[in-house]
Amino acid sequence: MNETLCNDLKAAREAAGLTQGGLAEAIGVSRKTINTVENGVFQPSTLLALKLARALGRSVESLFWIAE
C-alpha cells in the first residue's frame, strides 16, 4: 500500500498571515522544518503536528491527511 501524508500547512499559514519564519518562531522550530513539512519532504512527529495545529487554530485532521 502506497500511502502519502498530505497537508494544508502552506494555505493555513498564509491564511493566518504568517511567514514560514513567523510560524517557526511561534512553535520553536527552525524555518527549514516548516519548509520541509509544507513541501512534503519531512513527515512531522505527532508533537510537531499538534503544535502546528494549535498555532494555526486548526485541528490536526484538517491540516494533515492520508492520501491513498
Place this chain on the structure above:
Amino acid sequence: MNLVEKAERKTRDRAIVFYLLALCLLMSAMTSPQHLDGASTRLIPWFVMVGAAALNLTSAPFRLWKWNGMAALLNDETTRDHRRSSLAAGFWAMLLASALTITVATFQPVDAIMTGRIVITAGLMAALIAFATLELRASR
C-alpha cells in the same frame, strides 16, 4: 535579526564547515604517509580531526548546550532526521570502502593504518556531505 533567522544563518554556516571538514579529511587521507615510521605522532592530529567531525555529527554538543533556545533550533526534528539519514549514508560508505579495500588487499598488501584511514575517511566524508547537503536543501 530574530532567533529563527540567526539559527538559519548558523545552519548554513554549519553546512559549509561540514563541507570544508570533509575536504580536509580527504586531503589528509590523500597526503598521508605510506609508511609506518613516526606514524603514531602524525596520527594524533588526525584522530583529533576525526573525533571533532564525528562529535559534530552527533547530538552530544546540544545535550551539553541546553541553556539557549538556539540549541533547540539547531537540533530540531528536521536536523535529527537529517542526522539519522547522514549517519546511514556514512555506514554504507564505510561498508563499501571496506569491501573495496579487502578487494585491493587480495592483489596488493595494504597496511592496517592505511585501511583504517580509508574506511574512516569514506564514512565520515559521506556522512558530513550528506548532512550538509540535506540541511542546505531544506533551508531553500
